[in-house]
Amino acid sequence: xxxxxxxxxxxxxxxxxxxxxxxxxxxxxxxxxxxxxxxxxxxxxxxxxxxxxxxxxxxxxxxxxxxxxxxxxxxxxxxxxxxxxxxxxxxxxxxxxxxxxxxxxxxxxxxxxxxxxxxxxxxxxxxxxxxxxxxxxxxxxxxxxxxxxxxxxxxxxxxxxxxxxxxxxxxxxxxxxxxxxxxxxxxxxxxxxxxxxxxxxxxxxxxxxxxxxxxxxxxxxxxxxxxxxxxxxxxxxxxxxxxxxxxxxxxxxxxxxxxxxxxxxxxxxxxxxxxxxxxxxxxxxxxxxxxxxxxxxxxxxxxxxxxxxxxxxxxxxxxxxxxxxxxxxxxxxxxxxxxxxxxxxxxxxxxxxxxxxxxxxxxxxxxxxxxxxxxxxxxxxxxxxxxxxxxxxxxxxxxxxxxxxxxxxxxxxxxxxxxxxxxxxxxxxxxxxxxxxxxxxxxxxxxxxxxxxxxxxxxxxxxx
Amino acid sequence: xxxxxxxxxxxxxxxxxxxxxxxxxxxxxxxxxxxxxxxxxxxxxxxxxxxxxxxxxxxxxxxxxxxxxxxxxxxxxxxxxxxxxxxxxxxxxxxxxxxxxxxxxxxxxxxxxxxxxxxxxxxxxxxxxxxxxxxxxxxxxxxxxxxxxxxxxxxxxxxxxxxxxxxxxxxxxxxxxxxxxxxxxxxxxxxxxxxxxxxxxxxxxxxxxxxxxxxxxxxxxxxxxxxxxxxxxxxxxxxxxxxxxxxxxxxxxxxxxxxxxxxxxxxxxxxxxxxxxxxxxxxxxxxxxxxxxxxxxxxxxxxxxxxxxxxxxxxxxxxxxxxxxxxxxxxxxxxxxxxxxxxxxxxxxxxxxxxxxxxxxxxxxxxxxxxxxxxxxxxxxxxxxxxxxxxxxxxxxxxxxxxxxxxxxxxxxx
Numbered sequence: 001x002x003x004x005x006x007x008x009x010x011x012x013x014x015x016x017x018x019x020x021x022x023x024x025x026x027x028x029x030x031x032x033x034x035x036x037x038x039x040x041x042x043x044x045x046x047x048x049x050x051x052x053x054x055x056x057x058x059x060x061x062x063x064x065x066x067x068x069x070x071x072x073x074x075x076x077x078x079x080x081x082x083x084x085x086x087x088x089x090x091x092x093x094x095x096x097x098x099x100x101x102x103x104x105x106x107x108x109x110x111x112x113x114x115x116x117x118x119x120x121x122x123x124x125x126x127x128x129x130x131x132x133x134x135x136x137x138x139x140x141x142x143x144x145x146x147x148x149x150x151x152x153x154x155x156x157x158x159x160x161x162x163x164x165x166x167x168x169x170x171x172x173x174x175x176x177x178x179x180x181x182x183x184x185x186x187x188x189x190x191x192x193x194x195x196x197x198x199x200x201x202x203x204x205x206x207x208x209x210x211x212x213x214x215x216x217x218x219x220x221x222x223x224x225x226x227x228x229x230x231x232x233x234x235x236x237x238x239x240x241x242x243x244x245x246x247x248x249x250x251x252x253x254x255x256x257x258x259x260x261x262x263x264x265x266x267x268x269x270x271x272x273x274x275x276x277x278x279x280x281x282x283x284x285x286x287x288x289x290x291x292x293x294x295x296x297x298x299x300x301x302x303x304x305x306x307x308x309x310x311x312x313x314x315x316x317x318x319x320x321x322x323x324x325x326x327x328x329x330x331x332x333x334x335x336x337x338x339x340x341x342x343x344x345x346x347x348x349x350x351x352x353x354x355x356x357x358x359x360x361x362x363x364x365x366x367x368x369x370x371x372x373x374x375x376x377x378x379x380x381x382x383x384x385x386x387x388x389x390x391x392x393x394x395x396x397x398x399x400x401x402x403x404x405x406x407x408x409x410x411x412x413x414x415x416x417x418x419x420x421x422x423x424x425x426x427x428x429x430x431x432x433x434x435x436x437x438x439x440x441x442x443x444x445x446x447x448x449x450x451x452x453x454x455x456x457x458x459x460x461x462x463x464x
Numbered sequence: 465x466x467x468x469x470x471x472x473x474x475x476x477x478x479x480x481x482x483x484x485x486x487x488x489x490x491x492x493x494x495x496x497x498x499x500x501x502x503x504x505x506x507x508x509x510x511x512x513x514x515x516x517x518x519x520x521x522x523x524x525x526x527x528x529x530x531x532x533x534x535x536x537x538x539x540x541x542x543x544x545x546x547x548x549x550x551x552x553x554x555x556x557x558x559x560x561x562x563x564x565x566x567x568x569x570x571x572x573x574x575x576x577x578x579x580x581x582x583x584x585x586x587x588x589x590x591x592x593x594x595x596x597x598x599x600x601x602x603x604x605x606x607x608x609x610x611x612x613x614x615x616x617x618x619x620x621x622x623x624x625x626x627x628x629x630x631x632x633x634x635x636x637x638x639x640x641x642x643x644x645x646x647x648x649x650x651x652x653x654x655x656x657x658x659x660x661x662x663x664x665x666x667x668x669x670x671x672x673x674x675x676x677x678x679x680x681x682x683x684x685x686x687x688x689x690x691x692x693x694x695x696x697x698x699x700x701x702x703x704x705x706x707x708x709x710x711x712x713x714x715x716x717x718x719x720x721x722x723x724x725x726x727x728x729x730x731x732x733x734x735x736x737x738x739x740x741x742x743x744x745x746x747x748x749x750x751x752x753x754x755x756x757x758x759x760x761x762x763x764x765x766x767x768x769x770x771x772x773x774x775x776x777x778x779x780x781x782x783x784x785x786x787x788x789x790x791x792x793x794x795x796x797x798x799x800x801x802x803x804x805x806x807x808x809x810x811x812x813x814x815x816x817x818x819x820x821x822x823x824x825x826x827x828x829x830x831x832x833x834x835x836x837x838x839x840x841x842x843x844x845x846x847x848x849x850x851x852x853x854x855x856x857x858x859x860x861x862x863x864x865x866x867x868x869x870x871x872x873x874x875x876x877x878x
Contacts, residue, residue: 034514035496035505035517035523036496038505038508039494039495040495042504043480046478082480082483084481100495102493103493145480147484149480333538333539333540336539
């Protein structure tokens with residue numbers, strides 16, 4: 001992929017910047033060998049562009065010094081956490097500096113009395129969840145990559161997760177941020193009057209500044225979780241059931257939907273055993289106290305049965321619970337049993353429009369030799385539309401055409417092109433489908449206010 | 465090799481999940497430590513973007529080959545094929561200058577170790593097959609660098625059990641594959657295996673002429689040596705017409721049961737099916753009919769990488785220990801102890817960090833003995849406690865069983 005050809009002047013500038021960086025942040029924080037740079041050239045989108053240099057700051061000071069130099073010489077800089085993003089956020093599209101924040105991974109403090117914790121951006125989400133659990137506290141945002149993705153990356157992409165319906169997404173738990181701006185200055189947002197700059201930076205995908213400290217809100221940890229699987233012979237029944245559960249004033253911790261194509265893929269996959277007549281599946285977790293679960297679970301079971309579920313199963317033991325969720329976890333690898341390539345779009349539509357959306361996806365697919373598996377967080381309308389295609393180049397082209405059509409339908413139904421994965425460069429072409437020109441320009445003005453030289457993650461979010 | 469590494473690297477979806485289990489990444493946070501990074505380097509080699517350099521070699525050698533990543537990989541990438549190809553590439557392109565380097569760097573400057581090496585050398589000479597690189601097979605003994613190291617046994621396990629203790633009407637006849645560490649150092653583990661199985665009316669043959677399993681040489685990419693070793697071992701093991709082969713070393717079991725399928729081809733399958741970890745064998749064939757009197761000791765168990773992550777064996781050793789002692793599980797029982805192979809020499813500092821984590825887990829469990837099923841782990845963990853002047857003992861789970869069985873017999877006699 002040749003995206004960007006540097007001019008001679010730029011090459012010179014980059015060289016000068018590199019020399020100065022080594023001098024200022026210290027050699028031990030700089031990786032310049034090709035064998036190292038290759039290891040920071042990609043993220044989970046499988047795009048690959050080798051950066052000119054990798055800087056691994058140890059503290060806010062290093063971040064500030066690096067940004068000052070990058071800004072002075074106008075060298076692009078790409079903040080990177082675990083490199084597990086799904087829209088290309090950490091890929092150094094135009095060369096320059098990859099800013100590996102993995103070493104800034106201290107949990108600075110947990111204040112159990114105040115229900116807050118402050119962390120550095122490289123802390124792995126699950127590590128924070130485990131630490132606060134020791135105080136019987138809970139950090140709910142739970143992207144499926146939580147065991148390896150970082151808080152910094154989660155905030156930058158505004159990561160969601162399967163607990164979004166009840167507990168919201170990353171945005172809902174960020175109180176304050178320490179941010180280094182491209183000119184090297186440090187600001188502290190949040191907890192003060194005036195414009196809410198914190199929210200502006202959440203989901204900014206590394207295009208405005210680099211987080212160096214993140215303070216999150218915590219909530220009491222639910223005492224207990226119980227899991228139910230409901231089996232349907234018609235996907236519309238499953239969608240109705242999901243609706244009715246929420247209409248009963250019950251917000252499940254997770255409410256996951258699997259369509260037939262997804263079930264076909266996981267059926268027979270190690271550890272999963274789903275009957276032949278199952279055409280749609282709901283996987284439901286509820287949490288709370290013994291009493292609240294005892295009250296809610298029968299209502300959910302009844303609702304599913306009234307919506308024609310032919311079987312419901314409550315997990316009695318931890319092992320059974322694990323088996324149910326193993327089905328969910330196996331989706332991603334199992335999909336490759338259908339076809340070797342995948343485009344996964346995390347579209348979002350109002351809950352009442354899910355049936356219509358899936359109908360439209362079916363219609364788009366009609367007559368094409370391509371497979372689409374739909375599954376996801378049905379409670380908040382966040383459906384993952386997975387377009388599976390073969391090795392042939394014409395298949396890839398077809399898949400892209402289908403994505404394009406799907407996105408248009410999403411926007412027409414009042415939905416969003418991205419529920420939780422961010423925009424990056426993978427979805428930047430669809431931004432203007434959803435965002436009117438005037439608003440797009442406002443966003444660009446914010447961008448050029450904070451980053452006048454355009455060094456922060458260039459090539460992401462905006463196409464022009 | 466049945467799978468082509470060049471195709472295998474394309475299967476990696478770069479999701480990053482291997483970061484959650486890689487014991488090296490846990491310490492370094494370097495993307496070059498984790499499989500995803502190494503796979504991208506393999507990809508770059510395939511696409512001729514890079515060539516073999518010292519830097520690349522260091523990255524390749526920073527893998528513990530514990531294969532945790534393989535078990536969690538959502539894309540089912542056969543990482544072992546890829547890392548083997550990288551190791552072989554390093555060996556082919558850069559030679560195997562490592563043995564002299566290790567000796568020069570770590571052994572020669574230390575008089576005691578050098579003496580020791582000679583002593584080892586004199587001991588092993590007679591086992592060297594008439595082939596050039598045969599001595600590779602004893603590398604584990606040299607890997608101990610600046611480490612506390614157990615003394616060599618006066619008499620090796622192989623010579624001690626030259627003749628088989630015949631049983632009258634044995635239930636089965638099995639062979640014991642000792643492996644280097646048990647043969648040269650932990651002869652008492654071999655004794656325990658023989659004693660325990662004999663008590664269960666199983667005759668134990670220690671096939672003479674068996675060699676190193678080949679792991680040390682394949683770890684250095686020297687697959688030619690590994691193949692030679694495998695071929696000799698095949699001859700030795702197949703010649704006895706045994707009902708099963710057991711090993712008390714997690715790494716040897718992995719090597720002869722699984723790696724040989726690649727080295728020797730599918731014709732090894734029949735033999736492979738008969739190879740067991742000692743605890744796996746006992747629980748499968750004798751699980752219900754042995755009587756123990758549990759020791760009063762509080763014992764915990766450390767899961768060796770090659771048993772837990774490669775073979776999925778975690779229950780059997782615990783079942784044995786539960787019947788033999790006051791068993792208590794530790795947290796992070798499956799975290800790597802840091803021991804094993806070339807990694808401990810090249811990344812000694814990381815080895816120590818992993819060991820420190822392990823030692824702390826064991827201490828938190830409150831156990832006075834830690835048992836495991838791998839002599840490599842025993843050597844490493846014992847080193848960790850030796851450095852601390854701790855009273856915690858490190859042993860093989862089969863040795864605990866041996867004592868509990870003897871205990872039971874004595875009480876019966878009373």
